[in-house]
Amino acid sequence: GAVVSQHPSWVICKSGTSVKIECRSLDFQATTMFWYRQFPKQSLMLMATSNEGSKATYEQGVEKDKFLINHASLTLSTLTVTSAHPEDSSFYICSARGPSGHIVLAVNSPLHFGNGTRLTVT
Amino acid sequence: AQKITQTQPGMFVQEKEAVTLDCTYDTSDPSYGLFWYKQPSSGEMIFLIYQGSYDQQNATEGRYSLNFQKARKSANLVISASQLGDSAMYFCAMRAYSSASKIIFGSGTRLSIRP
Numbered sequence: 001g002a003v004v005s006q007h008p009s010w011v012i013c014k015s016g017t018s019v020k021i022e023c024r025s026l027d028f029q030a031t032t033m034f035w036y037r038q039f040p041k042q043s044l045m046l047m048a049t050s051n052e053g054s055k056a057t058y059e060q061g062v063e064k065d066k067f068l069i070n071h072a073s074l075t076l077s078t079l080t081v082t083s084a085h086p087e088d089s090s091f092y093i094c095s096a097r098g099p100s101g102h103i104v105l106a107v108n109s110p111l112h113f114g115n116g117t118r119l120t121v122t
Numbered sequence: 123a124q125k126i127t128q129t130q131p132g133m134f135v136q137e138k139e140a141v142t143l144d145c146t147y148d149t150s151d152p153s154y155g156l157f158w159y160k161q162p163s164s165g166e167m168i169f170l171i172y173q174g175s176y177d178q179q180n181a182t183e184g185r186y187s188l189n190f191q192k193a194r195k196s197a198n199l200v201i202s203a204s205q206l207g208d209s210a211m212y213f214c215a216m217r218a219y220s221s222a223s224k225i226i227f228g229s230g231t232r233l234s235i236r237p
Contacts, residue, residue, distance in 0.1 A: 044213070046224060110172055113166060
């Protein structure tokens with residue numbers, strides 16, 4: 001089945017540094033990937049939609065300059081948290097639409113998620 | 123605007139019993155899909171079941187079934203014969219055709235199975 005790999009699974013960094021999180025679709029091409037953020041005991045909140053070869057689309061309230069998204073290939077999207085601060089500590093999880101066979105905007109194709117990255121900023 | 127509502131923050135169920143997790147949704151789009159995901163304590167999101175707005179029959183996947191009541195805009199997840207491994211967070215989610223493939227999630231229900 002469709003597999004999405006996310007790396008690293010956890011990271012601890014100092015305040016002011018930048019952290020890059022990778023999201024790869026292993027056995028299918030993903031023209032669109034999504035980045036979510038989840039605070040403890042809360043739901044997933046969509047941060048941005050990552051489109052291969054074009055600029056990401058950010059949700060309202062998400063700082064573009066702080067959360068840099070690059071989708072340089074059909075199998076890789078990266079999220080860089082720049083100048084991280086303790087309030088950026090969270091669980092970040094990426095997802096990609098299922099493999100080909102579905103109409104591009106078909107409502108029925110589920111998202112396949114990476115295992116998430118737990119970021120702790122000290 | 124689209125919205126997903128899960129009114130049960132937590133539930134306790136005895137092992138082997140059936141359990142229903144509630145989900146209501148709101149959208150003005152006639153074409154949409156409803157999903158349920160399971161999130162164990164390890165954090166990964168596991169896709170469980172899907173129901174399309176035009177589907178005539180309720181979706182079923184093994185022990186999971188979706189009680190879809192379109193007029194009431196509800197899409198409850200039913201887990202039959204619950205197992206200890208079912209203990210996790212469960213999220214109801216929706217994608218509307220007009221939303222450019224974005225999926226929005228409910229607040230989740232934490233299910234705990236008692237032995």
